[in-house]
Amino acid sequence: MSAQIRKDVIVATEHIKAPPEVVFPYFTDPALIVKWIGDRAELDPRPGGVFSLDMGEVVARGVYITVEPPYRVVFSWGIPGNDALPPGGSTVEVVLTPDGDDTMVVLTHRDLPSAHIGNHRAGWEHRLGRLRAAAG
Amino acid sequence: MAEQKQPTSAAPDAVLRALADPHRRQILRLVQHAELPAGQIAASFTLTQQAVSQHIGVLKQAGLLTERREGTRRLYALRHESLEPVRELLSEFWPDALSRLKQAIETDHPRPPKR
Numbered sequence: 001m002s003a004q005i006r007k008d009v010i011v012a013t014e015h016i017k018a019p020p021e022v023v024f025p026y027f028t029d030p031a032l033i034v035k036w037i038g039d040r041a042e043l044d045p046r047p048g049g050v051f052s053l054d055m056g057e058v059v060a061r062g063v064y065i066t067v068e069p070p071y072r073v074v075f076s077w078g079i080p081g082n083d084a085l086p087p088g089g090s091t092v093e094v095v096l097t098p099d100g101d102d103t104m105v106v107l108t109h110r111d112l113p114s115a116h117i118g119n120h121r122a123g124w125e126h127r128l129g130r131l132r133a134a135a136g
Numbered sequence: 137m138a139e140q141k142q143p144t145s146a147a148p149d150a151v152l153r154a155l156a157d158p159h160r161r162q163i164l165r166l167v168q169h170a171e172l173p174a175g176q177i178a179a180s181f182t183l184t185q186q187a188v189s190q191h192i193g194v195l196k197q198a199g200l201l202t203e204r205r206e207g208t209r210r211l212y213a214l215r216h217e218s219l220e221p222v223r224e225l226l227s228e229f230w231p232d233a234l235s236r237l238k239q240a241i242e243t244d245h246p247r248p249p250k251r
Binding site: 010012013014015016017018022023026032035036037101105107109 | 242
């Protein structure tokens, strides 16, 4: 497996024991998304539709850019009033790849403010190792 | 013994507190790509020079600004590496969130035991 590591990108991965058809709605259904992120959600999962998440004091706002059930969803992400990360300023791409009966989730957060990801490479490789162990 | 004037790595809390104020974020934007004297920073605000100096002080304290003296002027610039703790928080954010996702899905959709 090879990985391109860019400084303005954060990649997170997870192996889930359920097929993509089951995993996908957790990124598009307000009742399901709040089970893992945020307290309240307003989601309109079609290109240009609102993506809005209340997470305690922080609010994430964006729009869906690409919605391809059950394999890929892209939405913009930002925090109103935060110049470093304005709404729509960064994008999150989620790719769901079948792995037998399971799903490999790869989440890529792009266009983050400023550079300097530095030692995150180690963290990323650690996660890859974990992923291999989980999939092994 | 030399005293350390500028922290080499600021705590995320201090950085986040410093970033919580819109005036301070505006200051950081001004000095993001160019080193500017305090007077020029103050000139782009309707705040008093004293209020701007206080904001600069908070940013310096959090390690977000570098200060350089040139004659009687003090020049300020963004210390880019100080945003690292914030990025670190973000980089923990998604793995933590995805592990909650895994837990939620595998709880909602348990696999029947294999025979």
